[in-house]
Amino acid sequence: MSGKTHQELLQKYAEAIVKVGLNIRAGQRLIITLAATRGVPYQFAPLVREVAKAAYAVGAKYVEVLWSDEEMMRLRVQNAPRDSFDEYPTWQVDAVMKMIENGDALLSINGSNPDLLGGLDPEIVGAMQKTHLNHYSRVGERVTTNAVNWCVVAAAGEEWAKKIFPDLEPEKAQQKLWDAIFETTRIDQPDPIAAWEAHIVNLRKRGKYMQAKQYTGLHYSAPGTDFTLGLPNGHQWISAQSMAQNGVIFTANMPTEEVFTLPDRNRADGIVTSTFPLSYGGTLIEDFQVTFENGRIVKVNAKKGEAALQRLVDTDEGSHRLGEVALVPASSPIAKRGHLFYNTLYDENASCHIAIGRAYRFTLTGGAELNDEEFVSAGGNVSLNHVDFMIGSPKMDIDGIKKDGSREPVMRQGEWAFEA
Template sequence: MMDNLLDKYAKLVVKTGINIQKGQLLVINSPIECADFARRIAKAGFEAGCSDVKINWSDEKFSRIRFDGAAREIFDDFPKYRYDMFMSFKEKGAAIVSIHASDPLIFKGVEQEKLRRAQMAAGKALLEYRSALMNNELRWCVVSIPTPAWASKVFPASLSEDEAVSKLWQAIFSAVRIDEHTDPIEAWNKHTDFMQRATEFLNNQQLVSLHYTSGLGTSLTVKLPVGHIWAGGAEIAADKVKFVANMPTEEVYSLPDRNGVDGVVYASKPLIYQGDVIDGIKLVFKAGRVVEYSAARGEKVLKQLLETDEGASHLGEVALVPYDSPISNSGILFYNTLFDENAACHLAFGKAYPTCLTGGDKMDTVELLSHGVNDSLVHEDFMIGTEDMEIVGTKADGSKIQIFTKGNFVDF
């Protein structure tokens, strides 16, 4: 039975996630611990008619050894051969699958300056490649499978490693709508149809701002730029082919005006960033910028994140996720943003998706900034949704409309 479920999952990623086209190159970014699933995706890709498959392996345990042992200045360099590899993927119009299954605390205790330098070097070197992904020039999909280290962080120590992995598999299959008796591709078609109705509802409102409140103390106003676009579920790439960028996905998202965020917001879940847990986050915004911040745990790491560059202290994404959704209802804290962001409404520090602005995918950075679209080397989601969250939208004529009540979308 497990082999059948894994093959269903691999086929779903290839057919619905990246929607591979005949003759197209398939690239799989995979941890070495996920080799079996990467090979299943490769097999499904060839069966669907891709021209070739390239697997870009990573080894987080070796990365930890390197961060511990190498000198700081080593991390200022991003190897040219890796730059050439990623740029060749872009030039060939590859479809990109990334398996995200890391130990959430693998870099705990690593010197933060080394992590910062590595992040900056990669961010600058791969700016064009990452822009191609965020502009949907390439079709891409991020998925996940259990690893022992990750599963052991999610579930209590009283469970054996095998039991923890088994429970995490069950949770992932549920989140991506895979079971023994149904066709997951058809299930995803129905799911993305619902999300399309949600995006149409929001786009038809032509909102100018959102106001969030919650029992945690959140009272935040987020201005939305003229021409903003709500997206969610399936997206359309530059080649006009539909794809799903995240599996699972429960979010409908857009971009805020980088200079139009005011008030206070409290995070409702921990943020895992570079191997550290940041919990109990409180942020105060003025004219779009974080002017005060605190965290019950990991405040120094939060400071580093916000100081990555000028855009890191501004927002680049606003996402609406019903509290009554499969991942939220599981009650599991996954310590993995791919899952946790789909359990709660969230915001993101840093870079915005240009595709969420009319004509944004054709604009350069300067033009995007002039429209209020944030730019940064980082894009980090943090969760703010609660079961009592209320969100009220304001239209151009000043009228109000309830968007969320008691943590969920109003009927539309």
């Protein structure tokens, strides 16, 4: 690494989260949500406390944390009465909503066990997940309109680390995962903030190029993939930074390597094959294909986790359609590490991906001002879900489809086919 101690790197990580990710303004409050296994304080408290210190250093007036233990979810599925899975702690959603309505910042720390709910009754798991989605949709809707500055980051959970590095002792696996997090979020560089600023400039150049092209669609070609999707009028290619409705410019994901927009919910045809496993709701879905006709998912199959994938698609009508298309070069820093992370925040930044479900309103011109019906009429998608899955590889070619129907290269062999 950089020669700095783990504690020094943790402090730098927290500073980057606060200054680059959230860009917290003086007077804002911050709410942090997270779940961990094997005892929350042991897992993530050191990072949370460093984030709190960094937030107060830039003028935050209050920091609060909603801690939870994800093992409680597994215990519930195993032991709770079968007719109890419509129960939900609505006070948590109310707390987050009050912070959002006040214009405060929202941070989510991710580090969960990819196999948490594997092997459990899929019907009960599905019921529990749908209850959560139904209640948490209020927060999701505000996030998709960038109501406030928000950010998602990761911390090296022990069970997650063991999944990635199964041959190492738990402590060594966890430290190796921390090293990977620090490397891919540029924290190991001499000046992480400056490194992030340069990276954001480069990503935004790619986004501006794609925006100027105003393609009507994209065509994907790779082993197991022959897929065309449409892009609606007014689509906005977004990269790295966004402007929140509270006036704060922020970076929603750390790491981030993607340039993304919304597809037309009614125009997706063909077959896509996953190139990375998908960890969804504590179940790992592997080696899967999704078939589309006229924008709608009409078939899924998977070697592992097919029932969970079908449950995802069947959540609601919007989960049968797409809400995001993202371009990521196969040589991204996450991809270069040469291993899976079994975590969407990381694996989506190693590969081109698409998302089942809800579209971000800010990826459509004027989308934040539209009601659901208007948004859908404009080509946007509305759903309880927003779940990314990875389809890119060094064998993928992508063409941009112009208004006259002609095509030109956007990516070749997994890399950008243009200079920006």
